[in-house]
Amino acid sequence: xxxxxxxxxxxxDLTDEEIALQLGYALGNGWAVSVxxxxxxxxxxxxxxxxxxxxxxxxxxxxxLHEVNECRRAYPDxxxxxxxxxxxxxxxxTALSFLVNRPHRESTANGAG
Amino acid sequence: MNxxxxxxxxxxxxxxxxGQVPGEGPAPVAAAPELLPADASVDxxxxxxxxxxxxxxxxxxxxxxxLAPVKTRIREIxxxxxxxxxxxxxxxxxxxxxxxxxxxxxxxTGKTTVALRMAELLHRLxxxxxxxxxSVTRDDLVGQYVGHTAPxxxxxxxxxxxxxLFIDEAYYxxxxxxxxxxxxxxxxxxxxxxENHRDDLVxxxxxxxxxxxxxxxxxxxxxxxxxxxxxxxxYTLDELAAIGSLMLKRQRYRLSPAAAxxxxxxxxxxxxxxxxxxxxxxRNALERARLRxxxxxxxxxxxxxxxxxxxxEPADFLASRVFGEPAGxx
Numbered sequence: 394x395x396x397x398x399x400x401x402x403x404x405x406d407l408t409d410e411e412i413a414l415q416l417g418y419a420l421g422n423g424w425a426v427s428v429x430x431x432x433x434x435x436x437x438x439x440x441x442x443x444x445x446x447x448x449x450x451x452x453x454x455x456x457x458l459h460e461v462n463e464c465r466r467a468y469p470d471x472x473x474x475x476x477x478x479x480x481x482x483x484x485x486x487t488a489l490s491f492l493v494n495r496p497h498r499e500s501t502a503n504g505a506g
Numbered sequence: 507m508n509x510x511x512x513x514x515x516x517x518x519x520x521x522x523x524x525g526q527v528p529g530e531g532p533a534p535v536a537a538a539p540e541l542l543p544a545d546a547s548v549d550x551x552x553x554x555x556x557x558x559x560x561x562x563x564x565x566x567x568x569x570x571x572x573l574a575p576v577k578t579r580i581r582e583i584x585x586x587x588x589x590x591x592x593x594x595x596x597x598x599x600x601x602x603x604x605x606x607x608x609x610x611x612x613x614x615t616g617k618t619t620v621a622l623r624m625a626e627l628l629h630r631l632x633x634x635x636x637x638x639x640x641s642v643t644r645d646d647l648v649g650q651y652v653g654h655t656a657p658x659x660x661x662x663x664x665x666x667x668x669x670x671l672f673i674d675e676a677y678y679x680x681x682x683x684x685x686x687x688x689x690x691x692x693x694x695x696x697x698x699x700x701e702n703h704r705d706d707l708v709x710x711x712x713x714x715x716x717x718x719x720x721x722x723x724x725x726x727x728x729x730x731x732x733x734x735x736x737x738x739x740x741y742t743l744d745e746l747a748a749i750g751s752l753m754l755k756r757q758r759y760r761l762s763p764a765a766a767x768x769x770x771x772x773x774x775x776x777x778x779x780x781x782x783x784x785x786x787x788x789r790n791a792l793e794r795a796r797l798r799x800x801x802x803x804x805x806x807x808x809x810x811x812x813x814x815x816x817x818x819e820p821a822d823f824l825a826s827r828v829f830g831e832p833a834g835x836x
Contacts, residue, residue, distance in 0.1 A: 453668025
C-alpha cells in the first residue's frame with residue numbers, strides 16, 4: 394500500500410522539477426536541507442539513515458537535487474525523504490519534510506499497513 | 507469549513523510565491539515561449555538592454571583600468587551568450603557553451619575582481635541561476651585523511667551550484683612531489699562535476715602564470731576542459747597611476763599636483779623593486795600615505811580645513827623607504 398508520510402504525500406509523486414522548486418523554497422527560507430532514506434518507514438520512526446550530512450550554505454537547489462539523485466541511484470528500492478531544518482532560535486525544528494522516492498513495489502508488511 | 511479558508515489556518519512565511527506549490531494550477535515550466543518565424547528579426551541592442559549587459563560591461567570599464575585582452579574576451583563571451591539567447595528564440599538549438607575559465611597573472615592584477623564581475627555578467631545573461639561566487643582554496647577542497655577529500659570537495663561544489671566556484675591558487679591542489687597527496691582525488695571530482703554539471707556551475711581557476719603552467723602540464727585533463735584561458739597582463743606605470751587615483755577618489759582623497767608627480771616617481775621606483783604586486787602594492791602605498799598624512803595633520807597644531815583633510819602632499823610619499831635607496835636597489 395502507498396504510504397503517506399510527510400508533506401505532499403497525498404499528491405501524485407513530485408517530479409524532479411517540482412522537487413527542485415520545493416527545495417528552492419526551503420533554501421529561500423534559510424532552511425538547511427538533508428536527504429534521508431530507509432527500507433522500513435515505520436510511522437513512529439522519524440530517524441531514517443542519513444545520506445551525507447545536512448547541506449548548510451547551499452544557494453541553489455541543484456546541489457540538493459544532485460544528492461537526491463545520488464541517493465536514488467544507491468538505494469533505488471528505499472524510501473527517500475528530504476527534510477528542511479529551520480535553525481532559527483525559537484523554532485529549531487524540521488520545517489518541511491517530503492518523500493522523493495518510493496520502492497518500485499510498496500510492501501504491505503511495512504509500518505504503513 | 508465555512509468556505510472562507512480551506513484547510514488549517516497555518517501561519518505561513520510571506521515569501522511563498524504562487525507556482526511553488528505543485529498541483530496549484532498549471533506547472534510554471536509548461537509555458538514555453540513561442541518560436542519566432544524564420545523571417546522575423548530581433549533588435550540585438552534591445553536584447554542587450556533587457557539583459558542589462560551594458561551596465562555590467564560599463565562598470566567593468568569604469569572600475570578596472572587596463573586589462574584590454576581580458577575585457578575583450580569578456581565582451582566576446584557576453585556577445586556569444588546574447589546571440590545564443592536570440593538563436594534559441596528562433597528554435598536554433600545549440601549546446602550551452604562551456605564557460606570554465608582559468609585566470610593567470612601576477613599578484614594584484616585583478617583576477618578576483620574580474621571573477622566577481624564575470625559571475626554577475628553570466629547571471630544577467632541567464633547562464634547562471636544565482637551568480638554568487640564561492641571562493642575556495644586548497645584547504646576547502648582537500649581533506650586530511652582517507653575518505654575526507656571527496657565529501658569536502660563535493661560540499662564546496664554543491665555550495666557553488668548556480669554560481670561560480672573560484673579556486674584561488676589552484677596549483678596547490680596538485681603536489682607532484684607527494685604521490686599520495688589527496689589533491690589528485692579532489693581534481694578528479696572537480697573534473698567530473700565540470701563535465702556533468704556544466705549548466706549548473708562555472709569553475710574559475712586562478713593562479714600565477716608559471717605555476718599554473720606546471721599544474722596544467724601535470725593535469726592535461728584539466729587544461730582541455732577549460733575553454734577560456736585568460737592571461738592578466740601586468741599594469742603599466744600610467745595604468746597604475748590611474749588605479750591609484752581611482753582608489754583615492756573612492757576614499758575621498760586627492761593628490762596635490764606636486765604629489766601626483768611624486769606618486770608617479772614612487773611607482774616607477776617601486777615597480778623596479780622585488781615583490782611588486784601591481785594594484786595591491788598601489789593600495790598599500792596609499793594606505794601608508796594616509797597614515798603619514800594623518801600624522802602630519804595631527805602634529806601641526808594649527809586649524810585644519812576640509813582641503814587639508816583630503817589633500818595628500820609630496821611629503822606623505824617622500825618619507826617612504828622606496829625613496830631612501832637608489833632606484834632598483836632592494
